[in-house]
Amino acid sequence: MIFVVVFFFLVKEGKIGYMPPLDELDSPINKYASQVLSADGKVMGTWSRNENRIYVDYDSISPYVFQALVATEDERFYEHSGVDLRALGRAVIKRGIMRQKEAGGGSTITQQLAKQLYSNTASTTTKRLMQKPVEWVIAVELERHYTKEEILTMYLNYFDFLHNAVGIRTAAQVYFGKRPIDLTLCEAALLVGMCKNPSYFNPVREPERCKERRNIVLQQMVKNGYITKADYDAHKNDDLGLHFHRVDHKEGAAPYLREYLRRILMAQKPNRADYVDKVQYYGDSLNWEQNPLYGWCNKNKKKDGSNYDIYIDGLKIYTTIDSRMQQYAEEAMRTHLSQNLQPAFEKEKAGSANFPYASSLSAKQVNASLKRAMKQSDRYREMKQSGHTDEEIEKVFNTPVDMTVFTYQGERDTRMTPMDSIKYYKKFLRSGLMSIDPTNGHVKAYVGGVDFAHFQYDMVMLGRRQVGSTMKPFVYTMALEDGMTPQSTVLNVQRSYGGWSPRNGSRARYGEHVTLKWGLSQSNNWVTAQLMFQTDPNGTRLVSYLHLFGVANDQIYPSMPLCLGATEITVGELASAYTAFINKGIRCAPLLVTRIEDNHGNVIAEFAPRMNEVVSENTSYEMIDMLRGVVDQGTGRRLRFKYDLKGPIAGKTGTTNGNSDGWFVGCVPRLVTACWVGGEERDIHFASTSMGQGASSALPIWAYYMKKVYKNKALGYREDEQFDIPKPQHTGGARPTDEEGEGGDANADIPEAGGGGGNAEADQYFD
Secondary structure: OHHHHHHHHHHHOOOOOOOOOHHHHOOOOOOEOEEEEOOOOOEEEEEOOOOOOOOOOHHHOOHHHHHHHHHHHOOOOOOOOOOOHHHHHHHHHHHHHOOOHHHOOOOOHHHHHHHHHHOOOOOOHHHHHHHHHHHHHHHHHHHHHOOHHHHHHHHHHHOEOOOOOEOHHHHHHHHHOOOHHHOOHHHHHHHHHHOOOOOOOOOOOOHHHHHHHHHHHHHHHHHOOOOOHHHHHHHOOOOOOOOOOOOOOOOOOOHHHHHHHHHHHOOOOOOHHHOOOHHHHHHHHHHHHHOOOOOHHHHOEOOOOOEOOOOOEOOEEEEOOOHHHHHHHHHHHHHHHHHHHHHHHHHHHOOOOOOOOOOOOOHHHHHHHHHHHHHOOHHHHHHHHOOOOHHHHHHHHOOOEEEEEOOOOOOEEEEEOHHHHHHHHHOOOEEEEEEEOOOOOEEEEEEOOOOOOOOOOOOOOOOOEEOHHHHHHHHHHHHHHOOOOOOOEEEOOOOOEOOEOOOOOOOOOOOOEEEHHHHHHOOOHHHHHHHHHHHOOOOHHHHHHHHHOOOOOOOOOOOHHHHHOOOEEOHHHHHHHHHHHHOOOEEEOOEOEEEEEOOOOOEEEEOOOOEEEOOOHHHHHHHHHHHHHHHHHOOOOHHHHOOOOOOOOEEEEEEOHHHOEEEEEEEEOOEEEEEEEEOOOOOOOOOOHHHHOHHHHOHHHHHHHHHHHHHOHHHOOOOOOOOOOOOOOOOOOOOOOOOOEOEOOOHHHOOOOOOOOOOOOOOOOOO
């Protein structure tokens, strides 16, 4: 007896085996996956390294689960203090001495938890026997620190149910597509049955074996009085009812947003040596200084002094995304690209030797581009690191292999060379969309591409493309700030500015004095260039304006052609910039996260809107009036006659050289949405302006999206909602109404693409 007492005392003091510190017993499970939640409370995805464990409390688990667990694994769980001496004695005599394998084990649920938490897999029986006393002591300590309910909850939160379903929360989702609280009697019994040996009782691979095990659990529940014999008879022949779906971070709502948040939350302070792209370094440096969310985990510490880690700390990241609007945006993009743009693009390029590149490129240029893509692939890098020569690598890239490729109808098994697969993926048009509340910066929808599993580059916050005529409102803003009004006039003629002569696709009203409102509605390059020459001939003011509007690009070079969009901006930056027009001159930075909670529900961070005044309130009202003209009488008017959107809309289309980029920014009173469409490379584009211009490529995505948003009345957006504009404030006379327009022939001056009158936008002509 003295020996036993001394032995267990030494175990408790950590002199024999491993005894966790008391503070570790206060929080024995320290690795939980973090969850990303929408503003309307939907879990969009999780972050974890190896164990996708999500904490769920006792009240959020079905009582059937606890009943099944106690009945099957530890009948006297509520009677002992961590060690069940009766069960232990039975195990020693029947299993140890009499070798009866079916006699059952002596481990309590608390001991099993102690084993999972603190014992490594023993390589020999002797080592396993030495672990047992340590587990007994830890089990007793756990019982001292926690209630019975807390121990059961910990056990279920910790257990690995296979298929990356670690913990009851993820297991319920993976196997049944449910929350733990919604598990039925049979579903609870199946999951508890797996606790005996999840690999052996794997419901995906061994359904019949699992059914037998489930029924044993049900019998144990009858034996212990949790259910009746009639309940058992009613369910013993039930199917497993699996709705199995593996957890994959590439799936779920808003995968591009989740990946972007993962990157910025864990970001380190930018180091110039780590960047190839100067613009990206500049943007990240600004974010580090100005955006509290950027690098949040490395800027903040936990109570123990360590930094937060989204992979193990079980954080809840509450985003501004509305899951319904996110779904509508994803559907709108996929619908338009899969049903309209992609078929038209492949039809146009069919038979071209340069497919999918523009026919204007030489064969040498196409091959050079494909070779660059080859060298950027994982296959090339791995072979290069393994010591293969370029000749050997090229041979591999030109040898057919079996592979699975993306199609809009689902993945397809095929056989092609890796080089052909590069060309195959380059043919797909890409897109990006951000929808933002202009009053507070809340991002309601964020779609970085058509399919995250196959096209992971984010075209919302990372990808930069030339913006074409969506730049023009910033030029007009400078003119309004200088005292001009939407009714001020300029001469509509082609001029040269230091050797630069912008072209225009239409000669409508050539030689006439036209109003600024008319010029913007027609996306007229000559009018825009004239305004640029009058307000900012060297371009330095426009560069400063763009930075005030939130464009984080320090490589914007001041020049006259800048007025037609000869610079690269992200979709997110453009959407944020246009909020200033709708929000009384105050620009809102995109706000992606409102708060962060720890795994106990405590709020540990809150994020407020970041705003800055860019233009006067009066100028913003005038810009709304002018941007409404784009939709009512200008390049965006197909929203009216083709998509039957009748409410107030302010917007701007944009197209760059050769139709490489198509843009549309659409604004309604409480929502600004920017859309972009283009190829992976600028040399992959439509030859036809009728399909390649922003009004054809990007604008329809906005239309499909907004029609769905308006249809769902629960979202609170009304199609007839009016812009909040007071009575006229400017000194140049009464602000014109939309009915006044720019003359009775305004619509006739905008030839539809393919109608013989030239390019409807003509905003791609810059040097």
